[in-house]
Amino acid sequence: MHKLLPYLIVFLLFLAYTPTGSDTTMQQDIVVMGDDFAACAAARSAAAAAPDKRVLLVVPGPVYRLGGLGTVGGQNFTDIRLWQKQLVTQGSFGRWYAKAGQFYNTDRMAQIIEDDLAQFPNLKILYGYDIAEVGLEQNKITELKLRSLRRETNGTVVWGPGRQKVKGQVFIDASVDGRLTRLAGNPVSVGRADWPVDFLPAGEQSGAARQQAATLMFQVKGVKTPAKAMRIQDWEFVRDAKGSWGVAGGKQAFAADPLVAAFNDKFAARGLAIKPINAATNGRDSDVWWVNCLLVFNVDGRAYIRDKGSSGYPPDMLAGQLTVDEAWLKARRFLQTPDFIKVLHRFQVQDPATGQWYGFGQADLVYDDNGQPVVGQTMYIRETVHSPLSGKLTPGTENSNFAVTTGEAQQAGPNPGGADARNYRNRVGLGYYMMDINAFTPEDLKASGRYDWPVTKHLRPDWQQAGGQPKNPVYLPLDVLIPAKSDNLLVPGYAAGISSFAWAELRVLPNLAVLGDAAGVTAARSLAVKRNPRQFARADIAWVQEKLKQFGARLDK
Structure with missing residues (x-):
């Protein structure tokens, strides 16, 4: 019997976290959408910072495991970059990384994350559901109408029969597709639409632009x-x-x-x-x-x-x-x-x-039992949308309309005096990696006239002239989490307030986990003081910063 106990526990957890009714309503305080490291960090930090509040993590995929790209997606080569021989992306990611290593077994990493989240009785997980409709009242999200997902035998993910309503007070969009941010009516910039017009192909100079491969x-x-x-x-x-x-x-x-x-x-x-x-x-x-x-x-x-x-x-x-x-x-x-x-x-x-x-x-x-190659259950999507500070969605706004700009990411200083100095006072984390573009079109692979890698310097020669790769981490301000319209929404996922080129650095999972931690703690503070994050006073931001430090985050260079 004892050999069957782990499977029994998993089955019971499945029943506990999967609604069986039709169109039932769950009453929650903090609702997190997403499955990647950002979502898991947000849910974990929210539950830890607000133990008296109900936190729900909605995992929008057909695989009932946590970690998204970093586990079921197969991306187990962790993209880290040490600064002064130190890992600056601490907090939730630092804990998971210490247990799993840089190159890890994906099932083990999923279990590490699941065990970390399981210690919080106020945190529930709803697997296999995505947003069908968003309920709105003025500038606030009131509820999510969810539908279940399933993967058909040919591999396509389709809607299932399950339906679920979720009401909440604070919502967190830690998704890859920015679905909640978009459906709530917030303006977003698609792909590299904010690049200077001189570096955009003719077909991408108005409206949507391409996303990284x-x-x-x-x-x-x-x-x-x-x-x-x-x-x-x-x-x-x-x-x-x-x-x-x-x-x-x-x-x-x-x-x-x-x-x-x-x-x-x-x-x-x-x-x-x-x-x-x-x-x-x-x-x-x-x-x-x-x-x-x-x-x-x-x-x-x-x-x-x-x-x-x-x-x-x-x-x-x-x-x-x-x-x-x-x-x-x-x-x-x-x-x-x-x-x-x-x-x-x-x-x-x-x-x-x-x-x-x-x-x-x-x-x-490696092939599975059906004769298909063993692949990630999710695509490695590198870019989707970005949240501007205002609704102005035009080329050339990468250094004027985002909470983290291209210039700040590239020219961040070794201390509060760099190009990212304006972010220091309201910082909620540090982001650090290379500014790594994986090409937008096949032609980009020959942008220099022959096949050459990486392509970043060829697609953006102005970046190369300005010094190339960032030399220091960039301060991530609270504003990076706040979309232009929704008052009770925080965005630590792909739709965060980061310009497309700055995203080339901040898109990797460790940086997103840093943003997730910040969103979870910010949500807890918002509920405690009954104030939306856009209206936070200095004392609120200081509380968030102190709580993040207590949770192991690193905010200072």
Whole structure:
């Protein structure tokens, strides 16, 4: 019997967190939408900061696990960048990272997050539901009408029969698609629409613009690593503190291998390309690797097949853009193209000291019981929408209409005196990584005249002239969480108040978890003082800052 106990517990939790009635109403205080690290951090911090309030985390996906892209999506190569040999993205992420390592088993990371959230009796989780309609009263959200989701046998995610109403006082949009922010009527800027007009193609200079390329993570076996961590040419073979392997490399193969170039030339017209590789073992001693190298272009991360004909479907999609469902199916099919595995084998490197070859020269796809490649259950969407400070949604506003601007992210100082100085007083966290654009179109891969990676410096030569990569973390102000219209909505997800180019740095999961922590604590304070965050006094912000520090967040450089 004791061997069955863990499964019984999971089953009981499923029953507890999944409503069985039709059109019932849940009364909550704080409602969080999302499944990624930002959503989990927001729910956890809200529950900890307001133990007397009811917190609900709504997970909008067909997989009943927490962590989103970082777990069920297969992105287990954690994008961290140390500053002065220190990890600045602390708080919830710091705790999870300390337990899981940089390259982790995705099931273990999901369990770490679930265990962390399970310690709070005031926190409930509703799996497998998404927003169908938003109830509004003036500038406030009053309720969410939710519908259940399920994945059909062909892989498409569709609406299920379940319906659920949720009333709340404070709402948090920690989603990838910015769905709650959009459906609540807040203005958003799509993709890179705020870039200077000189760097935008003609078709993107008014209205919607392209979003960064998406990726579908997939599993392989047969990756060969050296006996110990080392750098060989442009390849880095690294082991984290837990003993798991991570690999990054392939820029030379991408740029100079004629077979790789021919592959990208051939499939670019179909909106697919292979890029230099990031990959990590699925935990210590695993022979299975999660791989990040397949770019899928022309994907609108806001769009799902199930929304067609409804207000949830974006009305301003560019011609030929794919929904997330279509992109997922297209990428999974493409992995089985013989050309793909052949070109993946070109991503290897020879150790000049020993003559041994390492990398993906003998890698093979991992298949599930149905004969399909094992892939992430969610697409790796890199960008969707951004919340401006006002409704002015025109090119050239990246440094004037966002709480975190492009200039602030790039030119942040080592102390409160940098380009991000205005954010210091109201700071709720630090964000730090490279400003990393994964291309918007296949043509971007040849922006220099030949295949070259990374593409950031070619797409934005003004950025290169201004110094290139950020040298310091950027202060994240409270305003980054506050949309232009909704008074009781906080946005630590993809729709946060960050310009598109600044998003290229802040989009990685550790930074989003920092924003999630800030949103959860801010929501708790809002309820305690009965004041919406837009009207916070200095004492309110100071309380949020102190509480975040108590929870392990880092606010100072």
